[in-house]
Amino acid sequence: MQLQSDLSKSYIAEALLQLMRTKRFSSITNKNITDRAGVSHITIYRNFSSKEDIIRYYLNSILTKCSSLWSKDENFAYQLFSFFQNNKETIDLLYKANLQYLLLDNILELYNFDKNDPADIAYSKVTVAYFIFGWCDVWYKRGMMETPEEMIDFISRGKSKAY
Numbered sequence: 001m002q003l004q005s006d007l008s009k010s011y012i013a014e015a016l017l018q019l020m021r022t023k024r025f026s027s028i029t030n031k032n033i034t035d036r037a038g039v040s041h042i043t044i045y046r047n048f049s050s051k052e053d054i055i056r057y058y059l060n061s062i063l064t065k066c067s068s069l070w071s072k073d074e075n076f077a078y079q080l081f082s083f084f085q086n087n088k089e090t091i092d093l094l095y096k097a098n099l100q101y102l103l104l105d106n107i108l109e110l111y112n113f114d115k116n117d118p119a120d121i122a123y124s125k126v127t128v129a130y131f132i133f134g135w136c137d138v139w140y141k142r143g144m145m146e147t148p149e150e151m152i153d154f155i156s157r158g159k160s161k162a163y
Contacts (some may be wrong), residue, residue, distance in 0.1 A: 005047065008037075008039050008043050008047065009047050009048075009057055010061070011037040011038065011039055012033055012034070012037045012039060012043070012044055012047065012048065012054055013054050013055075013057055013058035013061070014037070014058075015033050015034075015036035015037035016028065016033050016036075016051060016054050016055070016058075017058065017090065017093060018036060019032055019033065019036060020093045020096070020097060021093065024097070025051065025096075025097035025098075025099065026097075028051065030044050030045075030051075033051075033054070052099065052102065055094070055099055055102050056102055056105065056106070058090075059102055059103065059105075059106045060106055060109065062087065062090070063083065063106050063107075063109075063110055066079070066083055066086075075152055076111070076128075076132065077132045077135065077151070077152060077155060078148050078149070078151075078152045080107065080132055080133075080136055081135075081136060081139065081148035081151045081152070082148045084136050084139070084140060084144065085144060085147075085148060088144070091103075091140060095140065100137065103133065103136075104129070104130070104133045107129050107132065107133050108125075108126070108129050111125050111128065111129045112125065113125045113126060113129060135151065135155065139151055
C-alpha cells in the first residue's frame with residue numbers, strides 16, 4: 001500500500017511540474033493536476049495540503065536521492081551547486097513561480113536543521129545553509145556562468161569583496 005501511495009505522490013508531483021511548464025503556478029488547479037497524473041481527486045487531498053506541499057515532496061525526494069549519491073568527502077556547497085546545475089529545468093520552474101524559498105527549506109532539512117538543537121548548533125547550521133543558498137541563488141540569477149568548481153574556488157579563496 002505504501003508503494004502505491006509513493007507512486008501516486010510521484011505522479012502528482014510530475015504532473016504539477018509538467019503543468020508548470022505551460023501554465024502559471026497560481027492558475028493550476030488540483031483538478032488539472034489529478035487529470036494530468038491520472039489519479040483520483042481524493043488522492044491529492046489525502047497526500048498533500050497544498051501545491052507548495054507537492055513541490056516540497058518533489059524537492060525532498062530528488063535532494064534525498066542526490067544526497068545519497070554524494071561523496072562524504074565532497075564539499076556540501078559544491079554538491080548544491082552541482083544540484084542546481086544538474087536540475088536547472090526544475091530550478092527554472094521554481095524561480096518562474098517565485099517558489100525558490102522551497103529550495104531553502106529543503107537545504108535546511110538536508111543540513112539537519114532542528115530548531116531544538118542547542119542554540120550555537122542551530123545558529124551555525126542556519127548560517128551555513130543560508131550562506132550556501134545565497135550563493136546558489138545569486139549564481140542562478142546571474143545565469144550560472146561559472147562552474148560549481150569555480151564557485152567553490154570563489155568561496156574558499158574569499159573572493160567576495162562585499163564584506
